[in-house]
Amino acid sequence: MLPATEAMTAPALDPSWMSLAVALDAIGAAVYLKDGNSRYVFANEATERLLGIAHGSLAGRADAELLPPALTATLRLQDQALGVQPGPVRSEFTIDRDGQRREFQTVRMRLDPAGPGGAALLGVWLESSPLRRAEASLREALLQLEAQQQVNAGLREDAESRGTSRAAGGGLYPAEQFEDHLRREVDLSMREHREFAVVLVELDPASAQGPAHDEADRERVAESLAGLLRGNTRAMDAPCRMGRDSFAVLLSGVGLATAHSRMESLRRQCATQLVVRDGQALRFTVSMGVASFPHTAQTQSGLVQAASDALAEAKQRGGNHVALASIPFDPR
Incomplete structure (x- = not known):
């Protein structure tokens, strides 16, 4: 001693x-x-x-x-x-x-x-460093929880105003309604000669630097993403949950450039979002593919395929990325 x-x-x-x-x-x-x-x-x-x-x-x-x-x-x-x-x-x-x-x-x-x-x-x-770090983490968690409560309150109000069709999906439409929304938007856009955008969103695998996500963690992260999607879309848009880790968003009356700008903002929000579960801080990122009608594709199936190809490109770039579908060149 x-x-x-x-x-x-x-x-x-x-x-x-x-x-x-x-x-x-x-x-x-x-x-x-x-x-x-x-x-x-x-x-x-x-x-x-x-x-x-x-x-x-x-x-x-x-x-x-x-x-x-x-x-x-x-x-x-x-x-x-x-x-x-x-x-x-x-x-x-x-x-x-x-x-x-x-x-x-x-x-x-x-x-x-x-x-x-x-x-x-x-x-x-x-x-005092550990205490200061713990206090900072606690403040951040409390702010995130407060924001999540506000999102949840908005989701409840939205579900009440729109009926029960979206309540079961965390405020999002179920996958089986996506085709109906898409078909109606194509018909509307063709009649009124206006464009709209489709975005496919997928949760990236858990970061190698962060804690591993089990099934319950993954669902908690997906719920947080659903809240962000609802908070970043308008009443005329149609955000849908397509699977455990996959989502789709129909942006009514929005072109490719505007859709990209809005989804890039959403991507940054996801990358900084803190999800708290059982006292553990979970973080996540997303990949997105964006396509527009009629510039990217002029058919319903072609539009979805173009968005899917763009999503694959975003994932190929390592995730945490928004990729745009290419616009075909027509020599006519």
Whole structure:
């Protein structure tokens, strides 16, 4: 427990002080003593771990031997400032090392008279980074839950106003109604000489960097995507759930460029969406294929095939992508 080097032996400490140092080490708090030259005369194991040195090799060494110059200068200035401030001084401190930022709550105090081994300064550091990250995750989760509640409320209102045909699909039309919607939109567009777009959407496989999704996770993610689809479509559009991971959206009176812009916005929303299930944060991305009538295809089946080909292209590019169907060139 007591660090020592050939040049210096750790001072004998009062048993009650040693008990306190051991207790602080148990909760990960770094506690140390420095002499008037800011050299360590005692440090517990948490301090050694913080500084990244071998156990028992800290006594007699200074911060300049262990830390970057800029950080050493900051610590020296703060240690010197203790000479004009009576009692303990609390502060927050941030250390950036090896590409990682660590935040600490610190308490430092001048010892007058000097403590064991000529110790002139007592310091205690407690890392707050995990707590800060947990608080940030909790805030993000709460915001996402609030947004999800608003989406759910909108879905309930929409289902009530439109009847029960969409209630079972999370506010989306079932797959068997997609062909009917598509057929009516083709007839309407041909009569009124206007265009519309069809978008095929598919959940990408779970990211290799994120947690694996089981069946229940996948369904929770699909429900979240259904809410985003409902929130990004209008009353005259027809979002449908086609399968476990697949969806289709009919965008009435919308051309290819506008459809792409709206679906690109939806893709970005999906990539940043946080889905919470059983205390676990789930993330997801989607691939989309966009086709339009009559520019991409002039038949119902051709339009769906063009959107399917575009979806395959988006998936081939690695997912998390919106691909446009090609517009055939007619020399006439």
